[in-house]
Amino acid sequence: MQVNSGKEEVRLGLSRDEPVAVQQWNGLIAVNYTARKFGIQRLSTSATEAKKLCPELKLVHVATYAEDDPEPHYYPSPSQATHKVCLDPYREASKKIFAIFGKYGVKIQKIGFDEAFIDVTSYVNDRLIATYLNQSEWLSKVDESVCNVPIDWDSLGITVKSKEETLSEDENQDVDWAPTTWSDLQLVIGAELAAEIRKEVNDQLHYTCSADPTPEYRAC
Structure with missing residues (x-):
């Protein structure tokens, strides 16, 4: 941003x-x-x-x-x-942006007027529990690393194709994906959350921004 x-x-x-x-x-x-x-x-x-x-x-x-x-x-x-x-106009705009960021993460590492690392782990885990662990199908797998929840990665934003995916497309074959883990699902919810933050910034302030969900940080 x-x-x-x-x-x-x-x-x-x-x-x-x-x-x-x-x-x-x-x-x-x-x-x-x-x-x-x-x-x-x-x-x-x-x-x-x-x-x-x-x-x-x-x-x-x-x-x-x-x-x-x-x-x-x-x-x-x-x-x-x-x-x-x-630079006061930009400081005021920055305050409004970070007020939105603050709704989603209790730990925010500010980098300049318009960039931050946002720790949304608690928010993501709460949503994971509310969305999936109230269903017996997924609750039974909570102690396992693999959950096998279906994920449409392409719907979550811009994805980078792996070497295996590129090779399979060249050979006109289906990709044999690894099973979905709970960590994968956390990343999915992080991507959904990043999209929500971007939408709120755009809807309220009319600014565009990018976001990069990662296992360590949620950067916006």
Whole structure:
């Protein structure tokens, strides 16, 4: 997620398909997903270089204070010699994002304005118990590592094909998958939960974000 660019997209009513970057002097502190496709990177690409890579790029300078300004303004071409940067709009947006994250995990390791590792183990286990362990078919296997609950992995997000899967497709054969374990099922619920978090962020704040469920962390 890039809360800075997302905040500006929402503030200015810009389309997500439009390449947008947030500028601080001649540097970029945020680049939306569309702009990244042109090779533009935050911090390492200058605003001048970015416009060469993508002439259609919408550059939005962060709000700044000019001398005697009681409030920050979005000046089109502020001078570093006469203006001071204000990142308060992004801090406020960040608070709203983390308020949503906090609904799902009691342990949150914050990484910047818009990234975090979220430990949702308790949430996942509670959902696993409520969904599966009230059924005798699955309850009888609770002490085993294998549960054999059917899983449609492709419905859970973007999946990366294994070497075995790629080889079987080339040979037009069915994949002989390993049986589903309880750990697999936890990962499935984690993926479902990640999708719910992304949807809530989008529905409430209109920001897009990505999530990567892993056995150790739930990163959003």
